[in-house]
Amino acid sequence: MRTYIITGLLVWLPLAITVWVLLWVVGLLDGVFIWMMSAAQAITPETLHPALERLAKIPGLGVLLMLIGMFLTGLFVANIFGQWWLKQWDRLLSSIPIVKSIYSSVKQVSDTLFSSSGNAFREAVLIQYPRHGAWTIAFVTGRPGGEVGEHLHPEDYLSVYVPTTPNPTSGFFLMLPRADVVELKMSVDEALKYIISMGVVAPPAILDSQARPLVELPRNPQG
Structure with missing residues (x-):
């Protein structure tokens, strides 16, 4: 009986969580919509x-309405006129x-993560963290830049994001040698599924190739 109950729970639990998340998102958007309607009542005649x-x-x-609004916004900023207004909007908010x-911080992160030309979260890697001999999965986010890049050679280091389990939205940012x-x-x-499931849902093994360093650093002939 216990086996059947657990089997039934594993069948219904993913569906229940999916429905709960969707209801939460719908409730959140409906709450924003109700707030907008309340604000509209303050500036419209009482007959409306x-x-x-x-x-x-x-x-x-x-x-x-939110989906339609996002679609129309994307359609508007896809042309030169919309791009000009977007720059003015960014300039206005950047002056407050x-x-x-x-x-500015949220915009930089969102542009990096969701831009089609970005390289963030495009590759899963394996690193030793939090100590030597303990391995975990991370995601390459780019190279060290700015002042940090001046102290570290960007061509020899990679910026990686180490997500936590089972919630990958929080984690740690590390800069590691490529080797x-x-x-x-x-x-x-597949890597996200592996992390969220705490290693239960493992991706299939690739037998025809083995993991290898991203870039082999040249060895010093003098030792």
Whole structure:
């Protein structure tokens, strides 16, 4: 009986968690939509208030309108005129003392992660962390830059992100020598599944090739 109960739990648990996450996202977007409707009531005539209240009570309408809004925004900024307005918007937010620190940081991270031309989280690697002999999976995010890159030779080091388990949205940022970073053949999705499942869902082994260092550093002939 215990085996059957656990088997049934493993069948329904992923579906239950998926439904819970979707309901949470829908509830969050509906909450934003209701707040927007409340703000609209403050600037619209009272004759329109009943209509706005009816719209706010329609379930899922906030999600639909948010998707339409994001689509129209992307369509607008895809041309030269929209790009000009986007630059003006960025310049305005970057001139506000407290807002500019938050907005600039979030924008740089989002542009790096979600840009189609970016290299963040495109490759899974194997490193020794938090001590020598203990191995974990990390993701290459680029090379050290700026002032840090002046102290470290960017061509000899890699910037990696070490996610935590089972929540990969938090983790640690490390800069390691290339010779200490071992390339993996698994995809980023497979690596994330491996991390989230705490090693239970292992990707299939690749028998025709073995993991190898990303870049072999030249050896010093003098030892």
